[in-house]
Amino acid sequence: xxxxxxxxxxxxxxxxxxxxxxxxxxxxxxxxxxxxxxxxxxxxxxxxxxxxxxxxxxxxxxxxxxxxxxxxxxxxxxxxxxxxxxxxxxxxxxxxxxxxxxxxxxxxxxxxxxxxxxxxxxxxxxxxxxxxxxxxxxxxxxxxxxxxxxxxxxxxxxxxxxxxxxxxxxxxxxxxxxxxxxxxxxxxxxxxxxxxxxxxxxxxxxxxxxxxxxxxxxxxxxxxxxxxxxxxxxxxxxxxxxxxxxxxxxxxxxxxxxxxxxxxxxxxxxxxxxxxxxxxxxxxxxxxxxxxxxxxxxxxxxxxxxxxxxxxxxxxxxxxxxxxxxxxxxxxxxxxxxxxxx
Amino acid sequence: xxxxxxxxxxxxxxxxxxxxxxxxxxxxxxxxxxxxxxxxxxxxxxxxxxxxxxxxxxxxxxxxxxxxxxxxxxxxxxxxxxxxxxxxxxxxxxxxxxxxxxxxxxxxxxxxxxxxxxxxxxxxxxxxxxxxxxxxxxxxxxxxxxxxxxxxxxxxxxxxxxxxxxxxxxxxxxxxxxxxxxxxxxxxxxxxxxxxxxxxxxxxxxxxxxxxxxxxxxxxxxxxxxxxxxxxxxxxxxxxxxxxxxxxxxxxxxxxxxxxxxxxxxxxxxxxxxxxxxxxx
Amino acid sequence: xxxxxxxxxxxxxxxxxxxxxxxxxxxxxxxxxxxxxxxxxxxxxxxxxxxxxxxxxxxxxxxxxxxxxxxxxxxxxxxxxxxxxxxxxxxxxxxxxxxxxxxxxxxxxxxxxxxxxxxxxxxxxxxxxxxxxxxxxxxxxxxxxxxxxxxxxxxxxxxxxxxxxxxxxxxxxxxxxxxxxxxxxxxxxxxxxxxxxxxxxxxxxxxxxxxxxxxxxxxxxxxxxxxxxxxxxxxxxxxxxxxxxxxxxxxxxxxxxxxxxxxxxxxxxxxxxxxxxxxxxxxxxxxxxxxxxxxxxxxxxxxxxxxxxxxxxxxxxxxxxxx
Numbered sequence: 001x002x003x004x005x006x007x008x009x010x011x012x013x014x015x016x017x018x019x020x021x022x023x024x025x026x027x028x029x030x031x032x033x034x035x036x037x038x039x040x041x042x043x044x045x046x047x048x049x050x051x052x053x054x055x056x057x058x059x060x061x062x063x064x065x066x067x068x069x070x071x072x073x074x075x076x077x078x079x080x081x082x083x084x085x086x087x088x089x090x091x092x093x094x095x096x097x098x099x100x101x102x103x104x105x106x107x108x109x110x111x112x113x114x115x116x117x118x119x120x121x122x123x124x125x126x127x128x129x130x131x132x133x134x135x136x137x138x139x140x141x142x143x144x145x146x147x148x149x150x151x152x153x154x155x156x157x158x159x160x161x162x163x164x165x166x167x168x169x170x171x172x173x174x175x176x177x178x179x180x181x182x183x184x185x186x187x188x189x190x191x192x193x194x195x196x197x198x199x200x201x202x203x204x205x206x207x208x209x210x211x212x213x214x215x216x217x218x219x220x221x222x223x224x225x226x227x228x229x230x231x232x233x234x235x236x237x238x239x240x241x242x243x244x245x246x247x248x249x250x251x252x253x254x255x256x257x258x259x260x261x262x263x264x265x266x267x268x269x270x271x272x273x274x275x276x277x278x279x280x281x282x283x284x285x286x287x288x289x290x291x292x293x294x295x296x297x298x299x300x301x302x303x304x305x306x307x308x309x310x311x312x313x314x315x316x317x318x319x320x321x322x323x324x325x326x327x328x329x330x331x332x333x334x335x336x337x338x339x340x341x342x
Numbered sequence: 343x344x345x346x347x348x349x350x351x352x353x354x355x356x357x358x359x360x361x362x363x364x365x366x367x368x369x370x371x372x373x374x375x376x377x378x379x380x381x382x383x384x385x386x387x388x389x390x391x392x393x394x395x396x397x398x399x400x401x402x403x404x405x406x407x408x409x410x411x412x413x414x415x416x417x418x419x420x421x422x423x424x425x426x427x428x429x430x431x432x433x434x435x436x437x438x439x440x441x442x443x444x445x446x447x448x449x450x451x452x453x454x455x456x457x458x459x460x461x462x463x464x465x466x467x468x469x470x471x472x473x474x475x476x477x478x479x480x481x482x483x484x485x486x487x488x489x490x491x492x493x494x495x496x497x498x499x500x501x502x503x504x505x506x507x508x509x510x511x512x513x514x515x516x517x518x519x520x521x522x523x524x525x526x527x528x529x530x531x532x533x534x535x536x537x538x539x540x541x542x543x544x545x546x547x548x549x550x551x552x553x554x555x556x557x558x559x560x561x562x563x564x565x566x567x568x569x570x571x572x573x574x575x576x577x578x579x580x581x582x583x584x585x586x587x588x589x590x591x592x593x594x595x596x597x598x599x600x601x602x603x604x605x606x607x608x609x610x611x612x613x614x615x616x617x618x619x620x621x622x623x
Numbered sequence: 624x625x626x627x628x629x630x631x632x633x634x635x636x637x638x639x640x641x642x643x644x645x646x647x648x649x650x651x652x653x654x655x656x657x658x659x660x661x662x663x664x665x666x667x668x669x670x671x672x673x674x675x676x677x678x679x680x681x682x683x684x685x686x687x688x689x690x691x692x693x694x695x696x697x698x699x700x701x702x703x704x705x706x707x708x709x710x711x712x713x714x715x716x717x718x719x720x721x722x723x724x725x726x727x728x729x730x731x732x733x734x735x736x737x738x739x740x741x742x743x744x745x746x747x748x749x750x751x752x753x754x755x756x757x758x759x760x761x762x763x764x765x766x767x768x769x770x771x772x773x774x775x776x777x778x779x780x781x782x783x784x785x786x787x788x789x790x791x792x793x794x795x796x797x798x799x800x801x802x803x804x805x806x807x808x809x810x811x812x813x814x815x816x817x818x819x820x821x822x823x824x825x826x827x828x829x830x831x832x833x834x835x836x837x838x839x840x841x842x843x844x845x846x847x848x849x850x851x852x853x854x855x856x857x858x859x860x861x862x863x864x865x866x867x868x869x870x871x872x873x874x875x876x877x878x879x880x881x882x883x884x885x886x887x888x889x890x891x892x893x894x895x896x897x898x899x900x901x902x903x904x905x906x907x908x909x910x911x912x913x914x915x916x917x918x919x920x921x922x923x924x925x926x927x928x929x930x931x932x933x934x935x936x937x938x939x940x941x942x943x944x945x946x
Contacts, residue, residue: 246794248742297473
């Protein structure tokens with residue numbers, strides 16, 4: 001498959017995600033405008049008077065017909081206007097953007113942790129069937145699927161912070177004595193490094209470890225299970241026999257031949273894993289008081305700040321679409337057979 | 343029939359884990375039904391002199407910040423948690439499997455519409471969608487059920503669609519059609535019942551996830567309000583006390599959650615072993 | 624008696640498989656030799672142990688399999704007692720194997736040229752710089768048209784015949800002394816079959832390479848092989864130079880096999896099938912495993928210690944009542 005063909009395929013994939021985006025926009029619209037009750041009351045907030053409700057109704061165009069409202073909604077979205085949060089008074093889009101780096105830093109580290117444990121574990125379990133490694137893998141998978149992520153988080157705090165005292169207090173991204181580093185990426189770890197402040201880097205990392213491990217442990221299970229399963233299947237296929245018969249080194253057979261082929265179903269699993277991860281993000285942020293978009297949404301829910309919640313749902317959904325697209329593209333790059341039917 | 347029991351006995355003995363899961367499941371059901379009778383203390387009764395006491399002979403799971411007996415609360419919460427999960431899965435299953443069956447049988451527009459619906463739901467990270475739905479519909483326990491049901495819908499729709507599709511052109515269907523059955527009747531009385539066994543496996547596996555979902559929603563403050571005893575909200579309330587070392591408020595409801603989910607997952611696996619060889623006879 | 628040292632010598636080999644339903648005695652007292660420059664055909668029904676013998680000789684036997692007796696020497700190396708790293712060095716370099724279903728036997732997501740390069744670089748026959756050039760040369764040697772472009776092709780883009788040529792190119796890239804071809808033409812159409820076999824024969828002659836052709840097609844073995852080894856149910860029941868075998872088969876099974884093989888002449892009615900089927904190798908079996916299906920069976924056939932004997936020079940048979 002030459003470069004041109006791949007590019008065309010990627011553009012095609014981009015096109016395929018458009019219906020999803022449309023669906024997301026429609027659903028978020030329906031969720032706040034078309035459900036039982038008077039949306040104006042929701043948007044005005046709990047402390048509203050009949051006058052302010054009427055004001056809101058007019059300013060948000062809630063007295064117009066649904067198709068008109070929808071068009072207004074889409075227009076607002078196109079300009080990045082997600083409304084104003086009644087709890088903070090700031091535009092929702094601004095709030096989300098400000099808090100996004102915190103969530104991304106957490107999720108990214110969790111993903112790295114998850115992958116770097118799940119993949120080797122799955123490969124080891126597949127190449128050493130019925131040994132302790134294999135049993136360990138199966139145990140982790142079963143436990144991981146049953147444990148509620150907030151439970152794991154809390155108990156990590158109990159053991160590592162309260163009992164053993166080796167983890168810092170679970171109160172956010174940095175201990176109070178530190179000032180956040182000058183903003184470049186929004187990731188405290190990277191910004192601290194860029195600023196040359198190693199102590200700050202260490203402090204930021206220390207706060208990150210427990211929430212990231214908690215989040216990562218949850219996604220570990222399906223990944224490890226799929227890695228093991230995919231590897232087992234690939235290792236028994238004909239071309240592996242040919243590779244061994246050609247005298248290729250064990251590492252070549254395992255990684256260049258077996259693992260790359262196993263990567264395909266693993267990538268597919270990753271899509272599902274992202275769904276869990278984005279959802280669990282919210283729970284982990286609550287347990288560790290992490291100031292990301294998840295805790296923003298929770299606070300908004302408590303004070304019935306529906307505009308903010310809607311903005312959050314929309315943002316998360318779009319993020320998910322982007323992540324799935326990335327996986328699709330990665331899949332296309334790994335598998336030369338893809339896209340022949342189009 | 344005898345075949346079935348012989349096979350059942352084989353699966354249960356071959357896999358003692360399934361037996362344990364089955365026993366656990368029955369225990370949970372008994373606790374859920376008989377909860378109010380089994381509890382040693384009133385789960386809602388607070389006792390200012392007995393706050394934050396660690397587990398002891400009097401209070402097996404200790405007491406919480408209001409002096410309530412944690413063991414009683416955990417026990418009584420079984421009923422609510424299971425009820426939420428069961429109703430959510432039931433709604434999800436009924437609606438999902440029906441629309442999936444229709445899509446798989448008739449194809450064409452039905453299939454496309456159902457496909458769009460499930461794809462749209464699955465375009466969201468599911469827990470986030472549940473949050474959005476509860477926020478929009480109102481913060482009540484019923485809406486927790488509906489939200490959980492909606493996000494599980496695609497699951498059942500897809501399984502039903504595949505199973506019906508596979509059987510659509512089977513010989514027994516052809517025979518029934520020749521006997522004069524209308525399409526819908528065919529679907530309802532012949533095909534659909536045949537798809538139930540593999541779908542039961544999905545139901546069991548899904549139940550565990552539904553429980554986790556509902557608990558997650560109540561953990562972040564949706565649906566259930568204090569002083570109701572529910573595992574998720576109990577963990578949330580206990581969370582604040584972990585840093586000061588009072589672990590029992592959060593551990594026991596969390597462990598109960600884990601046990602329930604574990605039980606359903608094992609049951610699902612065992613059911614799959616039971617159903618599998620008899621599939622597509 | 625051939626005084627040359629054989630490239631491959633399998634001596635009195637016994638192989639067992641441990642399965643859930645019992646121990647399968649897959650091979651018993653299997654012996655044969657292959658010399659430089661000759662093509663030896665191993666012929667028999669499916670399940671007769673032909674592939675197992677080859678896999679054992681390469682050292683890539685399934686982990687469930689165990690060698691319980693015997694020796695295998697390959698180019699002087701004691702295969703059964705060699706370390707895995709020694710065997711890895713040997714595979715692809717001194718001995719190579721090609722398989723049936725060439726499309727699935729190649730890595731589906733790696734270009735065929737890269738797969739050849741992998742083998743070349745592994746055995747030190749190429750460096751990263753010249754790997755591509757050498758791979759293209761290998762493609763040329765198996766008569767693949769437009770080798771430069773085909774180098775970057777993937778197996779799914781190529782026909783079955785082309786994929787088999789690729790496998791041959793891979794196998795012969797490091798100039799091994801022995802090529803084992805396990806049913807290389809099964810699944811290919813007749814014209815392609817002939818083309819592939821002609822290619823193998825030509826390359827073998829060019830390089831004075833020893834070849835083992837494993838097949839269930841007796842006619843094909845007759846056309847290409849110098850010697851034929853006939854296997855049945857894990858036993859070598861007869862081995863002889865091809866012409867000799869067809870002129871005067873000694874074992875009843877061989878004779879029946881010939882009668883069951885269509886030869887392109889004569890009518891379909893002339894073909895006789897062999898009664899019965901392969902015995903269950905998990906059970907306790909008589910010394911001659913063909914007993915149940917043999918018309919010449921007598922009580923004397925059950926005498927233990929049934930070994931091969933030389934009927935005429937170079938012609939070995941394992942039978943109490945040879946023809």
